[in-house]
Amino acid sequence: MAKVGILTFHQANNHGAVLQAYGLAKAIEAMGHSVQMIDYRPVAARRVYGRWSRHPRRMLPSMLARWRYHQFRKQFLPLSQRRYWTPQDLRTSPPDVDCVVCGSDQVWNVASFRGFDPAFFLDFVDDVHIRRVSYAATFGYADDLGTHRQAIAGLLSKFQRLSVRDVKSQQMVRELTGCQAEHVLDPCFLTEYGPITAPRIVSEPYIVVYCPGNSDLIRYGVRAAGRALKMPIVSIGMPFEEAHVIWSAGPRQWLSLMCHADFVCTNSFHGVCFSIINRKNFVALPIQRGLTRIEDVLKTLGLSDRLICSEEEVEQRIERPISYDLVDPRLEGACRRSHAFLHGSLIESADSCQ
Numbered sequence: 001m002a003k004v005g006i007l008t009f010h011q012a013n014n015h016g017a018v019l020q021a022y023g024l025a026k027a028i029e030a031m032g033h034s035v036q037m038i039d040y041r042p043v044a045a046r047r048v049y050g051r052w053s054r055h056p057r058r059m060l061p062s063m064l065a066r067w068r069y070h071q072f073r074k075q076f077l078p079l080s081q082r083r084y085w086t087p088q089d090l091r092t093s094p095p096d097v098d099c100v101v102c103g104s105d106q107v108w109n110v111a112s113f114r115g116f117d118p119a120f121f122l123d124f125v126d127d128v129h130i131r132r133v134s135y136a137a138t139f140g141y142a143d144d145l146g147t148h149r150q151a152i153a154g155l156l157s158k159f160q161r162l163s164v165r166d167v168k169s170q171q172m173v174r175e176l177t178g179c180q181a182e183h184v185l186d187p188c189f190l191t192e193y194g195p196i197t198a199p200r201i202v203s204e205p206y207i208v209v210y211c212p213g214n215s216d217l218i219r220y221g222v223r224a225a226g227r228a229l230k231m232p233i234v235s236i237g238m239p240f241e242e243a244h245v246i247w248s249a250g251p252r253q254w255l256s257l258m259c260h261a262d263f264v265c266t267n268s269f270h271g272v273c274f275s276i277i278n279r280k281n282f283v284a285l286p287i288q289r290g291l292t293r294i295e296d297v298l299k300t301l302g303l304s305d306r307l308i309c310s311e312e313e314v315e316q317r318i319e320r321p322i323s324y325d326l327v328d329p330r331l332e333g334a335c336r337r338s339h340a341f342l343h344g345s346l347i348e349s350a351d352s353c354q
Contacts, residue, residue, distance in 0.1 A: 002346050004028050005097035007038045007120065009105050010077055013069045015210075015236075015254040016188075016270025020104045022076055022196070022251075024135060024187035028101070029078075031343055037077045038095050040084040042117060061247035065237075068250020076196055087117065090124035099131040099346060104165060104187050108152075109140030116148040121155035132158055133345045136165035136184050136338075138293065139172050153177060161345040166296040184338040186297070188273050189331070193259075198252040200260050202234055208261035209235040209243055210254075210271040213287050217311065221285045222265050224314045229263055263318070269293045276301060276331070279324045283308050283317050301330045 006028070010021035021037060028035045073079065084090050100122055106112060107120040122132045139145075145152055153176040156162065163182040164170050173181040207225050211218050219240065226233050226242050235243035236257055249257060255274070258264065264275045264282035272294050275282035284307045286294045298304045303322065308314055 002033045002098040003096065004033045004035050004346060005038045005080070005095045005100045006035065007040060007100060007102050007122070008107060010037050010073065010079075011039075011041045013066055015249075015251055016268060016273075017105055018069065018072060018077075018251045019193070019255070019270065019274075020136075020186055020188050023189070023191045023193075024101070024104060025078055026192075027187055027190035027339070027342060028346065030191070031346060033346055035078050036080045036095060036097065038084065038090075038100070039079045039082065040090065040119060042086065042114065042119070058247050064248040065250055068248070068253065072196075072251045087119040087124065090119050094124050094126065094130075097130060099133060100125050101345075102132070102134045102137055103163075104136035105138070106140035107137050108169070109138070109142045110145055110148055110152075111142035112140065116151075118151070118155065121152060122159070123155055125158075127158065131160045131345075133161045133163075134159060134181070135163055135342055135345075136186050137163070138165050138169045141292070145172075149176070161341070163341050163345075166293050168292050168296075182337075182341045183300075184341050185300075185334050186270070186273055187338075188270060189277065189335055190338060190342075193255050193277070196252055196255065197259055198256040201246075201253060201256050202232075202260065205231050205262045207231050207233045207263045207265065208257050209233060209238065209240060209265045210258065211235070211238050211265065211267045211285065213267060214238065215267075215285070215287055217308065218265070218267055218285045218287075220311050221283055221308060221314050225263060225265055225283070225318050228315060228318045231262060234261075267294075269297070272297060272306075276303070276327070279322075281318075281321050282306060283314065300334055301327050303327060 006024055008021050009017040025035050080095055102122055110116045125132050157177045162173055162179055163184045165186050170181050170183055207229060209222050222240055223242060233243040235245045236249050237247060239245050258274045259278050264280045266272055267286045272284050284294050298307055308317055
């Protein structure tokens with residue numbers, strides 16, 4: 001049994017970020033290892049995720065959602081006893097583990113508000129005694145690593161095992177290190193969420209909209225779904241004229257709303273993932289920034305036709321149900337490969353990519 005530390009964005013008040021962290025921790029625990037979520041909370045993240053809405057009607061629900069995130073992390077994530085605030089904290093008093101797993105999520109996205117943080121490239125890890133592994137990490141929408149390219153290449157070359165969740169990140173790792181990173185599923189596919197899902201919130205059949213961000217295509221798609229399916233629309237955390245908006249959802253309530261929906265409209269990578277996990281009919285209406293990640297998982301599972309890029313495609317996709325009998329074999333195969341990578345990474349001291 002190995003002592004495993006996970007470094008990811010567990011502190012983000014974002015449904016996908018928290019649930020992928022939970023999924024990875026549960027998957028590693030199921031393999032017989034002890035797990036701790038390295039409780040790293042850098043200042044850039046605190047500035048963003050410490051906010052809540054100041055809108056008079058949304059302030060209390062927003063505060064409730066924030067409290068629910070806090071309670072979820074406290075109850076369901078195996079947080080390290082020590083909290084780390086800076087990269088220097090991690091270097092000075094690193095966690096007592098045999099292996100550090102970096103990922104999933106956009107931990108390598110240097111174009112985000114976090115910028116370049118060497119901690120997420122595991123610069124604090126002992127070169128001799130502790131294994132470095134990435135699981136389903138991604139560079140996100142970062143195309144140009146700028147002045148950090150050389151430093152990132154050097155740090156990635158110290159990893160014993162590398163995996164990413166999209167082809168673009170796979171190509172970037174290859175260009176930086178010469179190493180072929182494994183292409184794996186997001187960890188949300190590796191565990192069950194039934195035990196932590198809140199009871200049903202909306203009693204009648206409904207369409208759920210989970211669209212952080214907005215666009216003309218998203219608004220058109222939501223209206224079209226309402227017209228075609230003749231169901232009420234429930235939006236999670238984003239106002240739409242046609243929708244009842246729920247502002248107070250924490251991770252467990254989000255799982256419930258996604259699980260019990262009759263149809264899903266989303267522009268979110270994890271919105272797509274959980275639509276598939278729950279075997280829902282859905283359409284993906286991505287904004288450009290998230291397009292590559294969504295394209296990738298849909299292509300892997302033979303669902304590329306659920307990606308909507310024009311208004312002309314919306315109605316026909318809404319009315320065409322997904323044949324999950326065709327999706328299941330692809331998903332099962334991808335899950336087996338992802339489990340095998342993670343299992344092997346934790347029990348073997350694999351050769352470095354160097």
